[in-house]
Structure formats: structure tokens, C-alpha cells
Amino acid sequence: MNCYFRAPWTRGKIEGCYQSARYMAGMTVIASFPQCMSDCPGDGGFRWENCFTIPFLGLPCFVDTACEACLDTVFLPADWIMSEVREED
Numbered sequence: 001m002n003c004y005f006r007a008p009w010t011r012g013k014i015e016g017c018y019q020s021a022r023y024m025a026g027m028t029v030i031a032s033f034p035q036c037m038s039d040c041p042g043d044g045g046f047r048w049e050n051c052f053t054i055p056f057l058g059l060p061c062f063v064d065t066a067c068e069a070c071l072d073t074v075f076l077p078a079d080w081i082m083s084e085v086r087e088e089d
Helices: 002-006 019-032 050-074 078-089
Strands: none
Touching: 002 019, 002 050, 019 050, 050 078
């Protein structure tokens, strides 16, 4: 996510602090529990399919979320300034 938002050839824009970490945290939940994206999730609780999605999709996304949070902390001063300038536009 940091590469997407910071690369000049993409359309991503920094609009807030810890933006990449927030996006990846959401993707971690969706990758771990894909039934939350269903129009009619049924019981909405834990399903046996999650025994596969959590370790193989959710865990790698969680590790990436931690890395995104570290990078967002490093870039916090720049992101803070950019997000303040963009809110005025």
C-alpha cells in the first residue's frame, strides 16, 4: 500500500496519517473472513472455510499491516504535512 500511495505513476494520494496501515488492516479482516463481503452472510460467524483463509490469507496480510504501520511511522512527518495541505484544497 505504501508503494501504491507514494509512487508518482499511480493515482494514490496521501490524504491522512497512517492511511496505508488502515487500508491493510481492513484488507486483513476481509482476507481472513471473506464472508463479511457477502450480501447475505447467513449466520455471520466463524465458518470452517476460515481455517484456510486465516492462516493462508489473513496472516500474511497481518504481517504486511505491521510493516505498513512501521513505514507510516517513518513517513509520519511528511504525511502529516501533505494531508494538511490536501484538506485545504
